[in-house]
Amino acid sequence: LVTLYIGFALTLPERALIANIRRRAGSGQGSRLSRGIGDDCAVLRLPQKHEALLTTDFSLEGIHFRREWHPPEAVGHRCLTRGLSDIAAMGGEPRTAFLSLALPRGLPNSWVNRFFDGFLRLARQFHVPLAGGDIAESPSGVLADIVVLGSVPAGKSILRSGARPGDRIYVTGELGASSAALAQLFSGGKRRLRPADYPRHFFPVPRLAVGQFLREEGMASSMIDTSDGLSTDLAHICEESGVGARLEAGLVPRAVVARSKTPVDIRLALHGGEDYELLFTARPKKRIPGRIKGVRVTEIGVITHGRRMELVGPEGKVEGLEPMGWQHFGK
Numbered sequence: 489l490v491t492l493y494i495g496f497a498l499t500l501p502e503r504a505l506i507a508n509i510r511r512r513a514g515s516g517q518g519s520r521l522s523r524g525i526g527d528d529c530a531v532l533r534l535p536q537k538h539e540a541l542l543t544t545d546f547s548l549e550g551i552h553f554r555r556e557w558h559p560p561e562a563v564g565h566r567c568l569t570r571g572l573s574d575i576a577a578m579g580g581e582p583r584t585a586f587l588s589l590a591l592p593r594g595l596p597n598s599w600v601n602r603f604f605d606g607f608l609r610l611a612r613q614f615h616v617p618l619a620g621g622d623i624a625e626s627p628s629g630v631l632a633d634i635v636v637l638g639s640v641p642a643g644k645s646i647l648r649s650g651a652r653p654g655d656r657i658y659v660t661g662e663l664g665a666s667s668a669a670l671a672q673l674f675s676g677g678k679r680r681l682r683p684a685d686y687p688r689h690f691f692p693v694p695r696l697a698v699g700q701f702l703r704e705e706g707m708a709s710s711m712i713d714t715s716d717g718l719s720t721d722l723a724h725i726c727e728e729s730g731v732g733a734r735l736e737a738g739l740v741p742r743a744v745v746a747r748s749k750t751p752v753d754i755r756l757a758l759h760g761g762e763d764y765e766l767l768f769t770a771r772p773k774k775r776i777p778g779r780i781k782g783v784r785v786t787e788i789g790v791i792t793h794g795r796r797m798e799l800v801g802p803e804g805k806v807e808g809l810e811p812m813g814w815q816h817f818g819k
């Protein structure tokens with residue numbers, strides 16, 4: 489068994505807060521964690537013949553969320569989703585999470601508690617213990633840095649670099665719901681949206697079961713999660729694989745949000761980020777189910793020779809597709 493030692497440092501005397509987090513995070517019993525919060529390092533066993541997957545992502549106030557727009561539970565939930573979704577995109581299984589938080593002076597305790605309500609609810613759902621982290625004072629705004637450690641059978645990670653010309657392109661779920669919520673918020677009509685109307689924005693659930701299924705079944709030749717937006721995430725696959733792509737605009741599954749009768753604008757589905765769906769390719773002979781682990785899977789295009797991305801419009805008109813994925817707030 490491989491044992492990992494992972495740093496856990498306390499730099500500020502926020503002992504009460506840390507004791508509270510530790511109590512709420514629990515001991516990680518039932519997981520492969522043999523030592524969590526409370527020692528210099530977390531100690532974790534990985535399954536035999538697995539290799540570690542490690543990912544880190546910032547959630548920054550004013551960039552990834554606004555306190556006046558996003559309930560604290562949603563901020564905590566989305567913070568962990570960013571890490572879990574990266575593990576899903578490799579076909580991996582999450583093992584444990586680490587969280588470093590910088591909090592501005594005067595931030596109400598209730599905000600922090602509710603942040604952890606959202607964070608730990610999702611952590612429990614996927615059996616991912618919070619095994620350590622750090623707390624510091626922020627000069628301005630809430631800064632949260634999530635680290636997720638996962639694992640995958642050695643050599644079985646699904647990489648961005650495996651797409652070949654002729655492979656079909658697939659995406660899970662529907663796209664554009666998250667950016668539709670942002671468009672509403674930015675339009676200034678409403679300061680608060682009902683999270684129930686926009687669950688994929690406020691409480692996106694990472695597609696871990698789908699990612700693992702695709703890896704176990706050897707179905708996907710390449711994969712990425714749609715955190716930046718379809719056009720930008722597909723460009724990452726093309727770049728790493730040295731290929732191009734042709735998307736059918738009419739096939740891209742567009743989300744229906746709130747009480748709307750019609751799907752979101754195609755531009756939101758193509759370029760809007762933070763849907764945390766899986767975008768993957770498969771060899772043309774592979775039969776990919778239309779639904780995996782209860783999640784819709786849609787074929788949306790084909791991988792091509794050359795480095796160009798193209799979009800086929802409704803009348804068959806072909807135009808160039810530029811990566812115009814989501815530019816974070818405030819731009």
Ligand SMILES: [Mg+2]
Pocket residue numbers: 573574577712713715
């Ligand atoms: Mg990612």
